[in-house]
Amino acid sequence: MSGLAKPLKIALGLIVIAGLIVIPMNFNRYGLFILSQWTVMTIAAMGLNLTLGYAGQVSLAQGAFVGIGAYAAAIMTTHGWPLPAAILVAIVLSFGVGWVLGYPALRVQHHYLAFVTLAFSTLAFLVFRNESWLTGGIYGISNIPRPHVFGIATNKPLPFYYVCLGLLAIVSIAVWWLIRSPWGRAFMALRENPLRAQSLGIDTRRYTLMAFAIGSALGGVAGALYAPLTQYIDPVPFNLSLSLDLLMMVIVGGAGFYFGPFLGAMIAVLLPEWLRFTEGYYLMLYAIAVMGLLIWSPSGILGILDRYMAARRTKAASALRAVAKSRLETAQ
Amino acid sequence: MSNLFDLLVAGLATGAIYALVAVGFTLLWQTSQTINFAQGEFVMLPAFLMLAAMHAGAPFWLAIILGILLSMILLGLAFKMLLVDPMMRHGVLPLAIATMALAIGIKEAVKQFFSAEASPFPSIVPTGDITVLGHVVSLQSIGVLVVAILAVFGLTTLLNRTSLGHQMQAAAQNPTVARIIGVPVERMILLTFLINAFLVALASLLITPIYLAKFSSGEVLGQAAFIAAIVGGFNQVRGAIAGGLLIGVLDNLAAAYVSTQYRAAVPLIFLIVVILFRPQGLLGRAEERTV
Numbered sequence: 001m002s003g004l005a006k007p008l009k010i011a012l013g014l015i016v017i018a019g020l021i022v023i024p025m026n027f028n029r030y031g032l033f034i035l036s037q038w039t040v041m042t043i044a045a046m047g048l049n050l051t052l053g054y055a056g057q058v059s060l061a062q063g064a065f066v067g068i069g070a071y072a073a074a075i076m077t078t079h080g081w082p083l084p085a086a087i088l089v090a091i092v093l094s095f096g097v098g099w100v101l102g103y104p105a106l107r108v109q110h111h112y113l114a115f116v117t118l119a120f121s122t123l124a125f126l127v128f129r130n131e132s133w134l135t136g137g138i139y140g141i142s143n144i145p146r147p148h149v150f151g152i153a154t155n156k157p158l159p160f161y162y163v164c165l166g167l168l169a170i171v172s173i174a175v176w177w178l179i180r181s182p183w184g185r186a187f188m189a190l191r192e193n194p195l196r197a198q199s200l201g202i203d204t205r206r207y208t209l210m211a212f213a214i215g216s217a218l219g220g221v222a223g224a225l226y227a228p229l230t231q232y233i234d235p236v237p238f239n240l241s242l243s244l245d246l247l248m249m250v251i252v253g254g255a256g257f258y259f260g261p262f263l264g265a266m267i268a269v270l271l272p273e274w275l276r277f278t279e280g281y282y283l284m285l286y287a288i289a290v291m292g293l294l295i296w297s298p299s300g301i302l303g304i305l306d307r308y309m310a311a312r313r314t315k316a317a318s319a320l321r322a323v324a325k326s327r328l329e330t331a332q
Numbered sequence: 333m334s335n336l337f338d339l340l341v342a343g344l345a346t347g348a349i350y351a352l353v354a355v356g357f358t359l360l361w362q363t364s365q366t367i368n369f370a371q372g373e374f375v376m377l378p379a380f381l382m383l384a385a386m387h388a389g390a391p392f393w394l395a396i397i398l399g400i401l402l403s404m405i406l407l408g409l410a411f412k413m414l415l416v417d418p419m420m421r422h423g424v425l426p427l428a429i430a431t432m433a434l435a436i437g438i439k440e441a442v443k444q445f446f447s448a449e450a451s452p453f454p455s456i457v458p459t460g461d462i463t464v465l466g467h468v469v470s471l472q473s474i475g476v477l478v479v480a481i482l483a484v485f486g487l488t489t490l491l492n493r494t495s496l497g498h499q500m501q502a503a504a505q506n507p508t509v510a511r512i513i514g515v516p517v518e519r520m521i522l523l524t525f526l527i528n529a530f531l532v533a534l535a536s537l538l539i540t541p542i543y544l545a546k547f548s549s550g551e552v553l554g555q556a557a558f559i560a561a562i563v564g565g566f567n568q569v570r571g572a573i574a575g576g577l578l579i580g581v582l583d584n585l586a587a588a589y590v591s592t593q594y595r596a597a598v599p600l601i602f603l604i605v606v607i608l609f610r611p612q613g614l615l616g617r618a619e620e621r622t623v
Contacts, residue, residue: 058425104604108611111367111424115562116607119600122555130593240555244369244432251429280444287437291430295418298426 017169024161032157036229038269039164040222043171045249045261047218052247053256054179055211056191057105061117062246064124065094065216067238069223071128074141074233083147083228090224091217098216102209121243128235140234144227164225171221178214179258187211191256252290254302263301337467339584345473347580348480352535353557354564354572355487356528362504362567363524366416367428370435371532372554377438378403378536379453379545380446392454400533408529412522435550442547450549455541476538483534484573487527491569500524556583559603565616574615 024035048062069090076086104116128135135141146154147163154160178184186207189197198204227233245268253264271289275282297304353375360366368374382399390398415434419427457475461468491497502510503520511517535553543549556579564575579599586598606614 104608108607111428111566112562112607112611114367114428115558116604118555119559119603123597123600126594126597240551248429248432251426280440284437284440284444287433287440290433291415291437294426294430294433295415298419298422 020165021162025158027158029157032161033229034269034273036157036161036164038265039161039168040226040229041246041249041265041269042261043168043225044219044222045246045253045265046171046175047215047222048246049215049250049253049255049257049261050175050178050187050218051211051215052250053254053260054184054191055187055208055215057102057208057211058111058114059101059117059212059215060114060240060243060247061101061121061124062215062219063238063240063242063244064121065098065219066223066226066242066246067124067128067235068094068097069220069225070227070233070238071135071141071223072220073224073227074144075134077145077147077228078141078143083224087221087224090220094220094223095213095217098219099209099213101216102212105208105212106205118240118243121240125235125239128238135235138234140232141227142232144231144233146228146231160229164229167221167225171218175218176258183207183210248290252293252300254300254306257300257302257306260300260302267301335588338469339588340581341467341469341473341477343581343584344577345476345480345580346539346583347560347577348477348484349535349539349576350553350556350560350580351573351576352480352483352531352538353553354560354576355484355569356531357557357561358566358569358572359504359524359528361561363500363521364412364416364420365424365427366420367424367431368528369428369431369554370438370550371557372550372552373435373438374403374407374529374532374550375536375539375553375557376545376547376550377407377442378533379540380442381406382537383451383453383545384446396456396537399537400530403533403536404526404529406529407532408526409522411529412525416525435554439547439550446547448547450544450546453540453545456537457541472542476542479534479538483531487531488569496523556580556599559599563599563603563606563613565613568613568616571613571615575613578614 024032027035044062044066047065048059051057051059051062069087072090072093073083073086076089077083101117101120105113108116129138131137132139146160148154149159149163152159154163179187186197186202187210189200189202190204190207190211194204197207223238226237249264249268250261251264252267253260253262267289272282272286275285278285293301297307299306353371356374357368357371360368378399381402382395385395385398386392411434415430416427419430455472455475456479457472460471462471462474463469489497491501499510499515500520500523502513502515503517504524507517510520539553540549557576560575560579561572562575563579564573565571579602582599582602583595587595590598
């Protein structure tokens with residue numbers, strides 16, 4: 001993305017943000033629900049992108065953290081607590097569990113780590129389903145209230161969409177800041193070459209755990225938003241396929257790219273809706289589209305853009321070189 | 333006591349099926365670093381291919397042969413040529429994600445073109461019970477065990493006793509050196525994909541009469557085979573067999589003695605413990621090149 005001029009980038013960003021605020025104003029209920037869902041999934045995918053894309057740790061448990069956050073929010077808000085408190089608890093809880101889950105990452109890597117997190121994901125699902133004294137079991141928790149923000153009730157879809165969008169903005173800024181901080185650089189060092197990172201004095205143990213815990217905490221935030229969005233939760237949405245879907249979003253959008261999760265979530269949430277006119281075929285087409293994309297560009301959509309920009313830069317640079325050379329020749 | 337015996341037999345029978353699926357899984361990993369998240373769907377699909385052949389009027393035996401052949405073409409040849417080959421050089425993760433998408437695709441295709449309902453499936457083993465050592469054992473369990481043991485025995489003989497098997501092992505262990513000494517590595521990799529397709533078709537034939545043919549039945553099975561492969565040893569055929577049997581027995585014992593609610597948790601916890609304390613699996617070798 002660095003090929004664009006800075007003012008152009010800022011203008012583009014402002015247009016997109018303005019569009020996200022203005023355009024949904026005349027969306028119907030369902031359109032707003034889908035768009036709100038996009039913000040929730042983007043937050044969760046951003047967390048996974050930190051763990052996977054920046055720190056290089058494969059996790060198949062992000063869906064479980066969305067579940068933990070959702071249940072924390074559902075249980076607390078139905079007992080009269082305000083949503084911000086619930087979000088805070090969801091963050092702390094997911095952060096803690098994520099930290100503990102990070103310990104296997106210190107012992108095993110790559111696919112083994114994926115398997116541990118996969119097992120955790122299914123275990124979490126079993127807990128959601130079976131501990132009915134806490135989670136309502138298969139009947140779930142219903143009548144989850146939506147919050148009041150600055151005294152305005154957000155029961156209607158549009159105000160709640162703005163709550164989601166606001167939280168997405170906060171998370172986006174925090175992540176933007178994080179990946180530019182020394183921590184973010186330490187995460188990337190961890191991904192690129194853990195051995196060298198360690199020899200440069202980076203505490204790889206601590207940063208691996210941190211990458212897991214922060215990524216998981218964002219999953220918790222997404223969950224805490226998901227509960228009031230649907231106003232009813234049961235264990236089914238938080239099974240393994242959510243974790244796999246989130247992983248797919250990150251890879252399809254482009255792992256390790258800041259805007260990857262935004263695009264990935266957009267494709268995973270919106271593309272099936274756009275393909276709905278094909279009726280029963282829409283998930284099949286979605287699967288084929290994902291496979292085709294990954295064959296074409298394993299680094300996701302932003303990978304294509306990145307390569308295009310790099311090619312253009314090389315071309316521009318060689319054009320400059322050619323000009324310089326011809327000038328040199330005419331000077332002689 | 334008789335209860336325990338019954339559980340063991342039932343566990344071994346399911347475990348033998350898991351072993352078939354897990355062996356195929358490890359074969360793909362060894363030769364091409366493919367982590368096939370669609371392996372469960374690979375087991376689900378052949379049963380529907382056979383059902384489709386029967387609906388078209390083919391007798392059961394012909395449907396079985398057609399089903400196995402079609403699976404080898406679709407899940408072996410086409411899977412390798414269309415998905416694995418273009419993606420292999422990009423590393424493990426994108427390919428693993430692509431197989432996740434493939435799993436969704438297969439499930440949806442079966443739901444759309446066949447049925448969302450569970451369909452009954454004829455058994456190749458006659459139903460009924462026989463008495464062994466004073467215990468009543470279902471013929472189906474014994475039939476499944478026998479077929480699975482024969483398949484595994486055939487495969488290990490192929491791998492360990494024949495020149496072809498040795499070439500396949502060489503291609504898996506060190507493709508570069510294998511190529512230098514004249515092993516047609518590409519053909520060997522294709523062969524493992526065909527073997528995997530054959531094994532999943534066989535597993536499909538054995539398990540579908542017990543659990544019915546349903547588009548979503550691959551999820552549970554795929555995960556069980558997955559766990560079996562890792563527990564036994566991700567890089568060993570015999571490890572996958574042991575893992576499959578172990579998970580099958582463990583699963584059945586957990587259902588009886590732990591709680592039906594948390595029965596699925598027992599193999600998972602076992603998996604985590606194995607990965608943490610013996611990541612190469614119970615029978616596996618430590619892998620130098622990946623960690």
